[in-house]
Amino acid sequence: MPETFLYNINAEYIVLVLMLGMFGLFYLGRQLHKHNKTEIQDMGPLTSFLFALLGLMLAFTFGMSGSRFDTRRGLVVQAANNMHAAILRADLYKDDSVRVAFKADLKDYVQARINWFDAKRSPAQVLEATRETKRxxxxxxxxxxxxxxxxxxxxxxxxxxxxxxxxxxxAISREAATKAIVPEPVLYLLFIMTLVTSLMAGYATSIQKKFNYVAVIGFIVLVGCVIMIILDLDRPRRGLITNVAVNQFIRNLLELF
Known part of the structure; x- marks a missing residue:
């Protein structure tokens, strides 16, 4: 399982800090505009460009995490189909003792794959299940x-x-897919883009107008929710969005024995 700085921090904490930073930088940008004595040209085009760039970055990162999640989900179904095929083909052997031996080991193999999924973020349990699978x-x-x-x-x-x-x-493909997450530099760039856009949006806000907390908070919450989903999809062994339902196909294989 990936052991990186961001991966080891709960997504909720990351998003909460990011949202607070967005609000703080928006307010800071507004104050910088307010105390600037010189005339400032229209920053609408620049702000629009930053918002468009942020939207592109969100879409790009969301696509990366979503495609990796779909890959992991597809591999679970493929694994269930492959194990199912092996179990059924054990009946092709004429010798009863061979069939019994194959099915006993296949049952243990299925259980090892279930244990590997259930290990979540426990390195010891993941390693034990991986070794048992290989054996x-x-x-x-x-x-x-x-x-x-x-x-x-x-x-x-x-x-x-x-x-x-x-x-x-x-089985090897599933282990590799678990380690294939969105590169951290991409996430850092997304966070920087989010914070810079908030600062510039606050700076471009007209100081004559009343501060619209509803619009600003709404924008921050929406961006925070999107980033939360991105991080959640990119964390295969935890989070709100998991492959628990799809992994039931593998659990159901135990009924064949």
């Missing part, structure tokens, strides 16, 4: 390889080996 995968592959040398198992082996290969590969 069982190697055991299943070794058995299939030995049985494939027997001509009597040719048909069963031709079906089982591709299924096991896909099942083992997708």
């Amino acid at each position: 069982l995968g190697d055991k299943l592959w070794h058995r299939a390889a030995v049985l494939a040398r027997d001509p009597a198992n040719m048909v069963a082996s031709q079906q089982m080996i591709p299924a096991l290969n896909a099942m083992i590969d997708v």
Whole structure:
């Protein structure tokens, strides 16, 4: 699991600090405008450009986190399908003891993948589940390889080996996808853009007009909500938006045993 500075801070705290900073910089910008004795040219075009740039940055970052979330969700479904295929193909072997051995190990493998998901942010539990997954995968592959040398198992082996290969590969893909998050420099740039836009928006506000708290707070809350969703989508092992519902497909595989 990724161990970066921002990743280890709860998204709620990041967004709260960012929203307070936005409000403070908006107010600061307004005060700087108020105390500036020289005539200031119209800053509407510059402010519009900054808002457009902020919108582009929000859309870009949201797209990155959303695509990574979709990838992780797709891999869960793919993993469930691959394990399901391997379980069904175990019945192709004629020897009862082989079928029983395959299904016993496949059941343990499914449970190991469930434990890997349930480990959340516990490094020890994640590592233990990962090692158990690899051990069982190697055991299943070794058995299939030995049985494939027997001509009597040719048909069963031709079906089982591709299924096991896909099942083992997708487990590695899921672990890699968990570590694939939005690069922190991109998030830092987003935060800087948000704060600078707030400062310039406050500076461009006419001092003759009454300070519209509703509009400013509304803007800050909306931007904060979008950034909250971006951070939440980018945190696969915690947050409000998770793959718990999709992972139920893997849990349901235990009913096949």
